[in-house]
Amino acid sequence: MTTGLVVTGLTKKFGTQVAVDNVSFTVAPGTVLGLLGPNGAGKSTTINMITGLLNKTSGRVELFGENLTPTNTAIRRRFGVVPQELAIFDDLSAAENVRYFGGLYGLRGTALKTAVTRALAVVDLTDHANQRPATFSGGMQRRLNIAMAIVHQPDLLFMDEPTVGIDPQSRNYILTAIEKMRANGMTVVYTSHYMEEVERLADNIVIIDHGQVIAHGTEAELVNLVTDAKQVTIVVNHADQLELAAITAIAGVQQATLHEQNLQLVLDVASNPLNQVLMTLIDQGVAVDSIDQPKLDLETVFLNLTGRNLRD
Amino acid sequence: MTVNRLIISVATLVALISIAIQQQAVRPLAWLLASGLLFISGQLGMLSWPRYHWWLGGGLLMIQIGLSVINSLNWWLLPLAAWSLMTLAPSRWWLGGSFTVVTLLGVGGLSTPMRLWYVGWSLAVAALAWNNYRQRQQRAKLLAQLDALRVAKNHYTALFQQGVVNAAAREAQATATERQRLVHEIHDELGHQLTGSLMQLQAAKISYRTDAQQGEQLLDQATTVVRAGIENIRQILHTEQLARETVNVDQLQGTLQRFTDAYQIQTNLQYSGDLTAIAPAQWQVLAANLQEILTNTLKYADARTVTATLRVYPQFIRLTVHNDGQGAPHYHPGLGLTGMVDRTANIGGQVLVDGASGFTVTTKLPRHT
Numbered sequence: 001m002t003t004g005l006v007v008t009g010l011t012k013k014f015g016t017q018v019a020v021d022n023v024s025f026t027v028a029p030g031t032v033l034g035l036l037g038p039n040g041a042g043k044s045t046t047i048n049m050i051t052g053l054l055n056k057t058s059g060r061v062e063l064f065g066e067n068l069t070p071t072n073t074a075i076r077r078r079f080g081v082v083p084q085e086l087a088i089f090d091d092l093s094a095a096e097n098v099r100y101f102g103g104l105y106g107l108r109g110t111a112l113k114t115a116v117t118r119a120l121a122v123v124d125l126t127d128h129a130n131q132r133p134a135t136f137s138g139g140m141q142r143r144l145n146i147a148m149a150i151v152h153q154p155d156l157l158f159m160d161e162p163t164v165g166i167d168p169q170s171r172n173y174i175l176t177a178i179e180k181m182r183a184n185g186m187t188v189v190y191t192s193h194y195m196e197e198v199e200r201l202a203d204n205i206v207i208i209d210h211g212q213v214i215a216h217g218t219e220a221e222l223v224n225l226v227t228d229a230k231q232v233t234i235v236v237n238h239a240d241q242l243e244l245a246a247i248t249a250i251a252g253v254q255q256a257t258l259h260e261q262n263l264q265l266v267l268d269v270a271s272n273p274l275n276q277v278l279m280t281l282i283d284q285g286v287a288v289d290s291i292d293q294p295k296l297d298l299e300t301v302f303l304n305l306t307g308r309n310l311r312d
Numbered sequence: 313m314t315v316n317r318l319i320i321s322v323a324t325l326v327a328l329i330s331i332a333i334q335q336q337a338v339r340p341l342a343w344l345l346a347s348g349l350l351f352i353s354g355q356l357g358m359l360s361w362p363r364y365h366w367w368l369g370g371g372l373l374m375i376q377i378g379l380s381v382i383n384s385l386n387w388w389l390l391p392l393a394a395w396s397l398m399t400l401a402p403s404r405w406w407l408g409g410s411f412t413v414v415t416l417l418g419v420g421g422l423s424t425p426m427r428l429w430y431v432g433w434s435l436a437v438a439a440l441a442w443n444n445y446r447q448r449q450q451r452a453k454l455l456a457q458l459d460a461l462r463v464a465k466n467h468y469t470a471l472f473q474q475g476v477v478n479a480a481a482r483e484a485q486a487t488a489t490e491r492q493r494l495v496h497e498i499h500d501e502l503g504h505q506l507t508g509s510l511m512q513l514q515a516a517k518i519s520y521r522t523d524a525q526q527g528e529q530l531l532d533q534a535t536t537v538v539r540a541g542i543e544n545i546r547q548i549l550h551t552e553q554l555a556r557e558t559v560n561v562d563q564l565q566g567t568l569q570r571f572t573d574a575y576q577i578q579t580n581l582q583y584s585g586d587l588t589a590i591a592p593a594q595w596q597v598l599a600a601n602l603q604e605i606l607t608n609t610l611k612y613a614d615a616r617t618v619t620a621t622l623r624v625y626p627q628f629i630r631l632t633v634h635n636d637g638q639g640a641p642h643y644h645p646g647l648g649l650t651g652m653v654d655r656t657a658n659i660g661g662q663v664l665v666d667g668a669s670g671f672t673v674t675t676k677l678p679r680h681t
Contacts (some may be wrong), residue, residue, distance in 0.1 A: 016644050210664050214676065228626040306664055307621055307632030307674050 003065050004029040004187050005050070005156060010059030012045050012211075019045045021211040023059070027189060027204070029155070032182050034202030035191040036298060038310055042211035043191040044084055047160050050189075051081050063156065077105060080154035082146050084161045088133045095120065095129040098147050105152035119147040123177050139170020146177065156187040163197060175200060195298035195310060207302060214305050223296045224269055226304035229254055231294060232274060234263040237287040246284065250276045261289070316444065317399070318355060320437075321392050325351070328385050343383040350375065351389060355396055369397040380421055387418045387430060391437035402445045411438040470647050474655065478596060485592045498545055506545070510538045560595065561587055561622065564602055568620060571606050578617045585624030594677050597655055598622070598631050601663070601675050604648045605633045613637025613671055629677040640667035 005027040012020040020042045027033040035043045048054035050061050052070045061068040066075045098116045120126050123143035163171045206216040247256045252273035255266040302310045325348040332341040354372040358365040376393045380386040394410040415434040517531040568579040615637030622631045653663045661677035
């Protein structure tokens with residue numbers, strides 16, 4: 001079985017300050033891992049240690065079954081990094097920037113040419129290939145930065161806050177590009193303090209705070225950490241025919257109240273009796289108008305885990 | 313060390329003065345006495361005014377060199393002056409440099425037969441200075457080790473005390489739990505049994521009425537005894553219930569209330585969820601962490617309000633204690649915080665410390681189902 005990325009006990013100390021404290025997680029091949037946490041939580045430090053930009057105090061990083069060390073170049077060719085700070089030559093055109101980085105990874109001749117074209121296409125910059133990045137918007141520069149990281153077709157891509165401070169359109173381009181890359185089988189490790197992005201992209205989420213992993217799992221698993229009940233509001237017609245007692249009698253219904261046309265329910269997450277509730281309503285001759293189920297977002301999960309807000 | 317140097321300086325002066333007296337050379341004697349007094353007062357000056365010791369030491373050396381040119385016996389004092397200057401910036405380079413310069417100067421200034429003796433004298437003083445320097449270094453090293461050991465000792469003492477306190481609390485907890493179990497058992501089983509026997513006795517009394525009067529009396533007595541027994545158990549139950557000592561949310565509340573009463577810092581505790589899911593060992597950790605945070609709040613925060621939130625979630629338990637004080641984005645974890653982290657990690661939990669706005673410490677414990 002091929003393993004993706006396995007991080008074990010990663011720790012970074014700056015003097016007495018522990019920036020990253022015994023962080024462990026795994027990323028299965030072909031999945032997107034979202035590293036979510038507030039600014040200064042240690043996300044970038046973690047990425048920098050994994051990619052070798054920063055020496056780790058202790059811990060172990062394994063990529064595709066091999067120990068990832070600064071000298072293991074064969075395995076290092078298999079990942080790409082999109083750093084938080086732009087790394088672009090303003091005096092080269094977009095295509096030349098990408099070509100330069102492709103060259104660094106050992107691509108030559110026609111292979112390099114196709115790789116550059118493909119990388120620019122992924123981030124929708126084909127029309128701007130021969131322009132200088134100095135004339136680009138912030139979002140376009142970010143996209144170019146991504147193209148430079150994927151030109152050698154890595155199996156794993158690290159992206160450190162690739163959408164900070166850019167316009168919504170570019171953000172959407174980038175998120176779509178990531179979805180495309182995942183569809184092509186690329187593994188992505190993605191850091192962000194925007195929970196909407198993580199919710200949209202990530203198969204698995206690791207929540208980091210003050211250098212510690214405080215929770216990890218799928219979005220649903222994380223939500224289940226903090227609540228075992230969900231609220232559902234069903235708007236009904238012919239509310240006068242509704243027998244509340246029959247609804248309350250359904251196993252898994254913790255609470256049911258009726259305010260005019262709004263049937264408000266508190267349901268067990270585990271047994272989720274929504275189906276039975278609907279069938280009972282239909283049996284009673286009550287027409288269901290709409291169902292509203294406010295989603296518990298990761299922001300709320302973070303608040304419940306730490307007692308603090310994700311963003312101040 | 314300084315005393316060593318002074319003793320050798322005085323001894324050297326005495327020797328030189330004796331030589332001058334023996335040679336019946338009045339002028340050199342006068343010079344020697346003057347320079348000797350100057351030398352010693354300079355040395356004492358360096359001790360008294362450490363701020364100016366460079367000026368004093370350098371001046372002394374210069375004056376000594378000048379005096380040596382006028383009066384050849386003074387050359388012999390020069391290595392001693394170099395030594396005193398060397399103590400200010402102890403390093404092998406200073407030692408080597410200053411003694412080389414002093415030796416060369418003396419060799420240049422003295423007549424041929426004396427040169428060899430002077431080199432010997434200078435080397436001897438240099439050796440003494442070197443030995444002195446090494447001893448100082450060793451002493452500094454030992455002192456540093458001593459300090460490190462003291463810190464380690466304090467750390468382990470604190471941990472040990474923490475352990476003792478925890479153990480004592482655990483024991484108290486266990487006693488309370490056991491006592492409660494007894495209370496319930498007495499109430500549920502023994503109470504019912506006794507009530508049952510009372511009814512049987514009463515029934516027996518009715519059925520044996522046709523028999524002897526003596527039997528009736530005995531039965532009456534038995535009834536009295538059983539009644540007294542039930543009354544006793546009631547009393548026991550009553551007192552036992554008062555003595556319930558479980559560490560619980562009331563205790564957290566109490567800790568906060570005492571803190572408010574003592575230091576006029578407003579506190580409040582909010583809690584929600586199924587508090588019975590919190591195990592005794594977890595209550596211990598929560599209570600100890602709360603106490604530690606309150607102590608730190610008092611020591612560092614300059615806060616007006618402390619808010620504690622205890623929540624039980626489906627899969628974990630969280631206690632967040634926040635104060636609205638000055639915060640500390642770059643705090644240094646001390647013994648208290650380290651103890652808190654250790655104690656929490658011991659039962660599989662995490663401590664998150666945030667000093668960005670006010671100060672927030674979150675204790676997160678796994679919930680055992």
